[in-house]
Amino acid sequence: MDNPFSEARNDKTLIIREHGDPLGFSCWVGRIDDSAVVKVYETLTGVKVEGKPHALNKESVLRSLPPEWPTDTINDIISLTQKSSKTLVVLDDDPTGTQTVHDIDVLTEWRIESLVAQFRKKPKCFFILTNSRAISSEKASALITEICRNLSAASKTVENTDYTVVLRGDSTLRADAAISEIGEVDVWIICPFFLQGGRYTIGDIHYVADSETLIPAGETEFAKDASFGYKSSNLREWVEEKTSGRIPASSIASISIQLLRKGGPGAVCELLCSLKKAELKGKSFLCRSAASFVSARVGIIPKAPLLPSDLRISRKVVGGLIVVGSYVPKTTKQVEELLLQRGHALKQIEVSVDKIALKSVEEREEEINHTAEVADVYIKSGKDTLIMTSRQLVVGKTASESLEINFKVSSALVEIVRRISTRPRYILAKGGITSSDLATKALGAKQAKVVGQAMAGVPLWQLGPESRHPGVPYIVFPGNVGDNKAVAEVVKRWARPGRLSTKELLLNAENGGYAVGAFNVYNLEGVEAVVAAAEEQDSPAILQVPITVHFDHGSVKQELLEILELAHEFIDATGIDALAVCVGNVHGKYPASGPNLRLDLLKECIKLGVRKFNVNTEVRRAYMDSLTNTQKDLVHVMQSAKEAMKAVVAEKMQLFGSAGKAH
Incomplete structure (x- = not known):
C-alpha cells in the first residue's frame, strides 16, 4: 500500500446499496476483491419514496419487499475466507463497531511493532480503534493516513501478508463523508446497514427504526448532533451535503433491493464491474460500513449474548462500574429507566458538566476528585456504581466549540475512572467517545479481545494484560442502541446474584x-x-x-x-x-x-x-x-x-x- 492516501478525485463513482441480504453482497466482495484498499459503508434500499421522506410502518414496508435471495451465502463466505490469506483490517471511528463480531482482537494503538505482531497471528480480521469521530475532520484525515502508512510498513515486515481495509462508521450517519481522506479509488460503496440496531435504507432513504416505525435519519435526534449533524435522509443527498456539493447526488448510483434479492451476488458483481474504471484488473473499491458488514464479510456466525457465567467471572464482593457520558436523548431515557428499575441497588453519582467543562480549573479538579473518592468507596463496598454526566445538553456556538466541550467532559470522566483504585467486577461505558477514552486513557488498554456481545448490538470486550485491570469485562454500550430498557436489562444481567435460600x-x-x-x-x-x-x-x-x-x-x-x-x-x-x-x-x-x-x-x-x-x-x-x-x-x-x-x-x-x- 504505497502512498495509500492522495488527493481525492472528483470523478469517483459512489454506490448506495439498498436493504437486502448483506451476506450475498459480502460473498461477491470475497470473490473479486483484490484491491489494496477497500472500505465499506453499508446501506439498504428498496421502495422509492418521492419528495421529503416520511416515517413508515416497518412491518408493512419489509413485507412489501421481494423475498430474500434463497441461498444462504455464509458457507461460501467462510470457505472463501479460509482459502484466502488476506486479513480484513477495520478502522473503527469508535469502539462500538465491534457490535456484530466475536473472538476478534481490537488494537487501540497502531505502532508498527504492534501491527507486525498482529499480522504474524494471520488473523482473518482485526480492528484498530481510531476514535476519529472525536476529532476534527482535518485531524481525522491525518490520523487515518498515518495508520495506513504504518499498516503498509508492517505488512512488508511479515512475509506473505496481504490485507484489505474497511472504514467502519456510524450507522446513524453522524460523521463526515470523508471522501477527501482517501484517494486513487474507483468506486465508493456506502452501506450503513445495521440490523441489530434497526438501521435500514429503503429507496435510498436511511431509516432508524423506533419500535415498529421507520424514522428518516435526518429527522432523528442523531441528525441534530452538534458536531456531526446533517439534514439529508437520502444517502445520495447526504453525500452531497457532507462534501459541500463536490460530489453531486446525481452522480451517485444505487444498487436496488430488487437487484440484490432477485439477481443475487452475480447481478451485483456484473453491475459493479460495468462501472467506469472498475475493470477486473486494477480496480479499487472504497467501502464505508456500519457494523453488520464486517461480520458478514469475514463469515462470522452470530452467537447469543454473553452472561457473567459464560466468562467465569469471579463472584467477588466488589461492585460494577457504569459510566454514562453520551448525552443523546435515547441515553437519557435509558438512564431514567435504569434508575427506575435498579435505583434501589445502585449508587448514583452525577458529574456536573458545568463544573468540568465551563468553570475554573479548581472547580473542575474538586468535582473530579470528589466523584472518584466516593465511587471508590461504593465499589469497594460491593455496590454497583453509576457515574453519569448531568443530563442537560451543553453545546458551543460552533461545531468546533462543541467538540471542545465534549473533550473536556470526556477527559474529566477519564480522570475520574483513572483515580478509582478498586478493580470493578465489570465496567459498562455508555457512548462511543466515552468508551474509547476510558479504555485507552483511563484503563491503559492497548489491546482487547472482543468476546461477544452483552446484548444484541452491545460489544463485550476483555481488556488486555497491559491494562490496569487485565481481563476485566468491558461493556461498550453505544449511545444510539437499544430501547429505553436496554441499559437496565444489561445491568440487571451483570448484577451480583441475590442470596439464595x-x-x-x-x-x-x-x-x-x-x-x-x-x-x-x-x-x-x-x-x-x-x-x-x-x-x-x-x-x-x-x-x-x-x-x-x-x-x-x-x-x-x-x-x-x-x-x-x-x-x-x-x-x-x-x-x-x-x-x-x-x-x-x-x-x-x-x-x-x-x-x-x-x-x-x-x-x-x-x-x-x-x-x-x-x-x-x-x-x-x-x-x-x-x-x-x-x-x-x-x-x-x-x-x-x-x-x-x-x-x-x-x-x-x-x-x-x-x-x-x-x-
Missing part, C-alpha cells in the same frame, strides 16, 4: 448434578476460610453455625419409614427450606482402625441424588494443626489457620463437584 441452592445442585458442602464454622477465621475457598473455586457453600434448630435421631424404625412417606407433605405444611435425611453419618475423628470413608462411594451418592454433605472435623483439625508453630505472631497464627482451613474446604468443593457452579 438453602432450598434454591440445593435445587441448583440437583439440576447441575453436584453436591454442596455445609461447613461448620465457629469463629471469624472459619467464615473467612469458607468464603475465600468459595470465591477461589467459584463454588456455592453453606455456612453452618450452632444456632439452628436441629431435630434428628429417630428411635423407632416405623417412625423413620413414616417420615419418609410423609416427607413431601411435611415440607409443604411447614414451609421449611430442606429436609435432610442423614445416612451413614459418623461424628468425630475416625480412628486408624476405621471405619474409613470411601470417596468413590461418596461420588456415587452424589449421582444418586445426595445434594448436601456436612464437613466439620477435618476443618477443625486443620485449624488446630496450624497452631503447633508457636513462633508466629498472633496475626500470622490467624492467617495460617485460615489458610489451613481454606485448603480443606477447597478440596471438599472439588470432591463434591461444586467448583465452578456458583451461578
